[in-house]
Amino acid sequence: MTITGSKKLQQAAGGNTDVALAARGLGHAYHGRNVLSSIDFEVRRGEFVCIVGPSGVGKTTLLRCLAGLQASTSGTVMIAGEPVTEPVPGVALVFQDYSRSLMPWASVLHNVTLPLRANGTSRAAAREEGLRALTLVGLDDVAAGMYPWQLSGGMQQRVAIARALAYNPALLLMDEPFASVDAYTRADLEDLMLRLQRELSLTVVLVTHDIDESVYLSDRVIALNGSPASVADIVEIPLGAERDQVGTKSTAEFAALRGRVHALIRGSRGSADATEARE
């Protein structure tokens, strides 16, 4: 990162404390080949933002950079006004593959409380908060005592979500969280996330390749395209707070927004190709 860039950003962040996350000129290269290039966006507190792009566009790399799991090769990530070089407090991440992100040897409750215990919460308080988080995602005390792999896939991903919620995150990152479950479970989990985001005023950044999902969930959609990937455009989604799987998705407004995002990802900027996108 350049010194001037970081200074400029601090000034910008100082002027707007509502910014939970900012990417500034973010780029990443593997073995000299650029995968991400000049990614710029901001996420405000309490916003639900989806980053959408085709498979292999570098979405996971982008999310890993945002989480501080991976250093970007250029540009900066700012969380709460501070540059990110490693995982910072208050950021939770839900991984795509629940079967790999949950500890198979630990009970559901133990999985959920590990981050709390690791950050100084007492055993009793962690247990209480863990059970509360599990209740939020619809899991009871019986499930809390089971091993994660004794639950269905959707339930396991709920455990991963509960683990993130128990951590009381200022920023919740999600990496294709519903890509490994069937369509019905996916719809349930999407509605769960919408409800939780509203009730807990969460700031969520969710990465997906599913355009419908991104439009359905988001306040704004960040569409990636190209190689190396960059932000094609950022689309406001004025669908309101109350959304439902059938009603919202059958509105003309939803179809238009989906078409717009689709067109952006396919590389045709603007709305000139909206007719093509609707096909």
Add this chain to the structure above:
Amino acid sequence: MTPSTARVARTIGLEIWLPIVLVVVWWFASANSTSVYFPPLSSILGSFAHDWLDPAALPKNLVPSLQLLALGYLLAVVTGIVLGLVLGLVAPLERATRPLLEVLRAIPGVALLPIFIVLFGIDLQMKVLLIAFGAFWPVLLNTIDGVRGIEPVLLDVSRVFRVGRMRRLVSIVLPGASPQIFAGARTALAIALIIMVVSETIGGNGGVGYFLLNAQRNFAISSMWGAILALGILGYLLNIVLRIIERSVLRWHRLQQARLESQP
């Protein structure tokens, strides 16, 4: 009888008939034996009862062996796990030491008996160290493999949620590597038993190996066979103890594997 006790009874029935048949065959085939080297089973069992079941004989014949085995084996397991964790977590160190480890592990533990006698004498210390040396390698190498095979996503999870080094070791790395560690510990037990017997033939501290050699030298062939029988039973029982510990520590692993097999 509940279904589960019925199943246990059937398992035992399936596993135990062959040993019984063999013992019966051995008993009658050897009943009238006049061979010096193959005495009748009745005489072997008589010696066995006298040498290994009589509480007065145990302090000299068995206790020294168990003590030696416990010390050497535990030393091997503990150092194997600790060094295995270090080498498993620090990849450059592991790569630098790998060829050396492969050479050292290839040396049979008993081949070092002469040099260990020169270095450490012929008493308990030497024997414990020799057992520890021999049994150390499978624990070490399995622990390294176990640690390196830990799900990388879990390590990412621990980084994102800022799980400290110690807790990561105890809550993620150690349990994640535990199936491999137990596999190493089982191999190590067999090796420890072999080295125990061989090392006890040196010096006069008693124990199974000492007893065995002594019986052979005194031409007490029935006692010799009895000691071999005792060794077999000792190894079998120790394995069962280890299996019981493993079943409880790796309960999650056993159940998870069973579930994976039942729903492919």
